[in-house]
Amino acid sequence: MPPPAPRPAGPPGPAAPTRANLLISRAIAIVLVLLAAAIVVFGIQLVRNRAASDRTGAAGSTLATQCPDVDASVVAAARRVPLMGADGRALGAAIVGDPSATLGVVLRHGASQTICDWLPWAVETARANQAQVLLFDRRGKGSSPGEPGVTKEPSDSQAAVAALAAQGADKVALVASSMGNSVMYAALPGLTPPPCAVVSISPVLTSSDDSGTVQGDRLTDLTDNTWITWESRAPGIVAEVGAIQRALSVQGRTAPHELAVDTKDHSRALIAKHPEAAAFVQQAIASCR
Numbered sequence: 001m002p003p004p005a006p007r008p009a010g011p012p013g014p015a016a017p018t019r020a021n022l023l024i025s026r027a028i029a030i031v032l033v034l035l036a037a038a039i040v041v042f043g044i045q046l047v048r049n050r051a052a053s054d055r056t057g058a059a060g061s062t063l064a065t066q067c068p069d070v071d072a073s074v075v076a077a078a079r080r081v082p083l084m085g086a087d088g089r090a091l092g093a094a095i096v097g098d099p100s101a102t103l104g105v106v107l108r109h110g111a112s113q114t115i116c117d118w119l120p121w122a123v124e125t126a127r128a129n130q131a132q133v134l135l136f137d138r139r140g141k142g143s144s145p146g147e148p149g150v151t152k153e154p155s156d157s158q159a160a161v162a163a164l165a166a167q168g169a170d171k172v173a174l175v176a177s178s179m180g181n182s183v184m185y186a187a188l189p190g191l192t193p194p195p196c197a198v199v200s201i202s203p204v205l206t207s208s209d210d211s212g213t214v215q216g217d218r219l220t221d222l223t224d225n226t227w228i229t230w231e232s233r234a235p236g237i238v239a240e241v242g243a244i245q246r247a248l249s250v251q252g253r254t255a256p257h258e259l260a261v262d263t264k265d266h267s268r269a270l271i272a273k274h275p276e277a278a279a280f281v282q283q284a285i286a287s288c289r
Contacts, residue, residue, distance in 0.1 A: 091136045131285065132164060151212040154186040154214060173199060175285070176200060179204040182215070186218070223253065226244070229280050
């Protein structure tokens, strides 16, 4: 009997991974682990930042308690001052600079910020311009606890100007960043005398919350000494700048001083990352002297 015919060979098995392939797989795995870790860390920091911006404390709490992440020398240069809204609401405020300075600056910061974010800028500004710089937290933020109320913020800004006048300032410049511009421009009709300078950083002209809407885009009672710096890669901000330019022209005011920066950096980042924008703002304040 003849021997059985040999079975045909099956398909070849998978090739054993080469050392190069193993190294590539390990590298990809390491990158994925590091990426996942970075996402977790970023998420934790984002939550902490949001919690910090939403956390409130008493209007008279110490600045060191409110601003633990700000350099101690900066905090030491500022002092708490009482500030009341027109409705009697206590607002958390701080002032930086020589109490005898006759030039004052009121800052209206952006929606998610507190005075802690701007204290270093306030110290620099006070020193550069021999000025008193007043900052205060928005209602429901930082050291202004209680219910938010953006519609009350224009009158809060007017109260801040009056507080500086009571401190001896005979000229006051208004500086606003992001949505703080909506509040600043809405406050202008109630200011007598008008500010010696109006300084817009990344202007956003309307803001709203459950209390209603602040329509800074009405742009009434503008001043001749207006300064605007903005990020030119943000179409929405560019449109707001155009609205200010047109309103100044319609009211027969002097054309604004302008600095467009080729970036998308907004608000505090525009000042922090672009020295030309920071210098422009200081020049605007110095124009009051």
